Amino acid sequence: MFETILIPTDGSEHAEDAAETAIELATVHDATVHVVCVADTGPLGDLRLPGDAASAEDAMRGRAQEHVDAVVGRAEAAGLDVTGTVLEGPPEHELLEYADDVGVDLVVMATRGRGGVQRMALGSVTDHIVRFGDIPVFVANADDESA
Template identity: 55%
Template sequence: MYDRILVPTDGSEYAEAAAERAFDLAETTDAAVFVVCVVEEGPLGSVRLPGDGASAAEAFAERAETFVGRLEKRARERGLEVETEIREGVPVRELLAYADEVGAAVAVMGSRGRGGVSRMMLGSVTDGVTREGDIDVLVVGEKGATA
């Protein structure tokens, strides 16, 4: 079935729930997991934050290490083979490129369930991966439900 599972994270509760489902699937299929976080490029990334003066992109990159490290630890505690990656760029593009690089057959992703105008204005990384990728996508929604 699946021998390589992509586990994207942004540190949200939805990504955390998706990771747990991905780890369950990896245990069942004896698959390796590939945890990845993408630090998004863009005009807001250069904005300096109050306090230490770090840019928004720098601050998120530091948090990305925490997000990825936390999932790596949980995967290892479950006895799973895990690799991690932090990338910079356009999330959908970077996730699909990484999935291709590691040969992932499925991505297990969280979704906030945005709809209507919010989705049209903000877009959805999960939707983008589903539409643009040549990879199966297991979507874990609110309360861990799957679609």
């Protein structure tokens, strides 16, 4: 039923739980997995990073690659065909464009991620993907007690 599954990650506990669900689904369907983390290097990117803009962007890219590598390793350990990618830009737009370009059949993501000021101002990435994407989205509901 699903041949290509997109797993967006931001390294949060909720994203890691969603990735585990996605890996299980991919195993059942023998699907190819695409793990993506978007380094939001724009003006409203991760506001928690100190230092100049160039070093902050480098740090965001490095963290994004670490998040991708962690999920890719788990998918490979499950015997899946997997690709890991770090993108830059607004996560909601980059994820939809990537999903369209690759021909994703399913997106598996969490209801909550890192959040912060930008999420309060702009809304949830998951909400955007569900509302504006034309692909099925499996939303792994985060446990309210751990939020």
